[in-house]
Amino acid sequence: xxxxxxxxxxxxxxxxxxxxxxxxxxxxxxxxxxxxxxxxxxxxxxxxxxxxxxxxxxxxxxxxxxxxxxxxxxxxxxxxxxxxxxxxxxxxxxxxxxxxxxxxxxxxxxxxxxxxxxxxxxxxxxxxxxxxxxxxxxxxxxxxxxxxxxxxxxxxxxxxxxxxxxxxxxxxxxxxxxxxxxxxxxxxxxxxxxxxxxxxxxxxxxxxxxxxxxxxxxxxxxxxxxxxxxxxxxxxxxxxxxxxxxxxxxxxxxxxxxxxxxxxxxxxxxxxxxxxxxxxxxxxxxxxxxxxxxxxxxxxxxxxxxxxxxxxxxxxxxxxxxxxxxxxxxxxxxxxxxxxxxxxxxxxxxxxxxxxxxxxxxxxxxxxxxxxxxxxxxxxxxxxxxxx
Numbered sequence: 460x461x462x463x464x465x466x467x468x469x470x471x472x473x474x475x476x477x478x479x480x481x482x483x484x485x486x487x488x489x490x491x492x493x494x495x496x497x498x499x500x501x502x503x504x505x506x507x508x509x510x511x512x513x514x515x516x517x518x519x520x521x522x523x524x525x526x527x528x529x530x531x532x533x534x535x536x537x538x539x540x541x542x543x544x545x546x547x548x549x550x551x552x553x554x555x556x557x558x559x560x561x562x563x564x565x566x567x568x569x570x571x572x573x574x575x576x577x578x579x580x581x582x583x584x585x586x587x588x589x590x591x592x593x594x595x596x597x598x599x600x601x602x603x604x605x606x607x608x609x610x611x612x613x614x615x616x617x618x619x620x621x622x623x624x625x626x627x628x629x630x631x632x633x634x635x636x637x638x639x640x641x642x643x644x645x646x647x648x649x650x651x652x653x654x655x656x657x658x659x660x661x662x663x664x665x666x667x668x669x670x671x672x673x674x675x676x677x678x679x680x681x682x683x684x685x686x687x688x689x690x691x692x693x694x695x696x697x698x699x700x701x702x703x704x705x706x707x708x709x710x711x712x713x714x715x716x717x718x719x720x721x722x723x724x725x726x727x728x729x730x731x732x733x734x735x736x737x738x739x740x741x742x743x744x745x746x747x748x749x750x751x752x753x754x755x756x757x758x759x760x761x762x763x764x765x766x767x768x769x770x771x772x773x774x775x776x777x778x779x780x781x782x783x784x785x786x787x788x789x790x791x792x793x794x795x796x797x798x799x800x801x802x803x804x805x806x807x808x809x810x811x812x813x814x815x816x817x818x819x820x821x822x823x824x825x826x827x828x829x830x831x832x833x834x835x836x837x838x839x840x841x842x843x844x845x846x847x
Contacts, residue, residue: 460572460830461823465555467492468568468826469548472557478532478596481509485531489513489571489590496574498588505592505603512604513590517577522844523616524585525836526608526801529567530594530601530792533559539817554820561809565821566621569808569829573837580837584845587615594792597758598635601792609799617771617847620793621807623814623821626828628781629805630772631684633691633717634762635790636724638731639755640665642699645747646708655706656743656750659699662710665752666694668734669714672727682719684786691717692727713757717788720764728754761794768802770847775804778839779832787811802847806832 474485490500493515503512513531518524536545536558543549545558555565570588577586591600608614622629642662647655669692676690692714699710714731716724735752743750765772765784772784789811793803808825839845 460576460834461827464568464572464826464830465548465823467571468555468560468565471564471568472548472559473546475546476532476559477535478593479535482531482592483509483511486511486513486590490515492571493574493588497578498574503603503607506599510592510600512592512600513588514604514607515588516585517574518582518585518840520585521613522585523613524587525840525845526587526589526615526618527570527621528589528591528618528792528796529563529570529621529807530592531567531590532592532595533562534595534815536817541817545819550823553823555823555826556818556820558819560821561623561819562811562814563621563623563807563809565623565809565826566807566829569826569833570621573830573833576834576837580841582840583843584616584840586840591792598760598792598795601795605795605799608796608801614799615801616845617768618793618796618801618803619775620791620803620805621829622791622805623807623809623811624785624787624805625810626779626781626806626808626825626832627785628772628776628779629787630763630765630768630784631720631786632763632791632793632805633685633719633788634722634724634760634794636716636718636728636759637713637757638728639711639713639757640731641753641755642710643749643751644706644708644710644743645750647706649704649706652706654746656746657706658710659707661739661743661752662697662699662712664739665731665735666712669694669731672730680719680722685719685788687788690719690722690727717790718762720762720794722762724759728756760790760792761798763791763793763797763803763805767797768804771802772804774845774847775806778835779806779828781806
């Protein structure tokens, strides 16, 4: 199965599915491929033009099955220096280079390649293959898909998301949440600063408040399974102002929250919002009624809580030769599925350290291990309806 999987990965990498672009060409190609292999396929329109999810199914329709899920989008290549064309799969020294090869088209290629085996196996437990969009930006694809799964009379029994984990089973990950803060001040000549409001200075006060929140979070819940054992907040980008001698009219920055499983990032963002509206905004508006502070969510994906996937991880770990579960700090879509009652683990080929980097690659050996896992899973699902 390895050579067909590499051929499928070559075709997937050739689709430029950077999140800012449409993913429909890839989704339609994958839908035709899986339909030809005998799977029931649904293309689910997204919440923005040119975007869609795919959900393919095989096996009985009257019982819960196992879902294999991957995101179809990738991060951009702009500004990166690659040794080879990022959208042409290139083999060197046992590695396959290309944008998305590890994150996470390698996993998708293995699942698609195994479709014929799944069909031939006479599964007793249904199997579903999902592809989502915009995981790398706002995770709207999984939001749409999770709502759909939640509405079903029979939702999946469990899910494996194929983010690159070197085929180790990840049972917990931190949440990934981003908020945009937009400050509107009043511009005047800096010699008359008492008659203006500097949006840059107000933004700085908000950032100081966020830094203070980190100190409080370090005194709160702790989870030593993560390299950084606390919920974290971080301001990563800021821009504002026009000149040194004008009080800045506008300033914008983004902050992220990487919340421990079970911690809701929205509650932390609400503390920032309350500080802005209750402490900073009233004196700003005594100078000008046009002053404002907006705190808007970009994405809020909850963490994956291992307390809710114990039985699933125990079933999956032996199939991929994993001896002990892992925990990671990067965000995934897993918590969104867990929130709608679908136990989820993360396990896929490749290394997260090469994701989002120039010369991203997946090892051929990792694809082989992923195929071995899927073949073992196929054998398990033929025996009897899976129970967790």
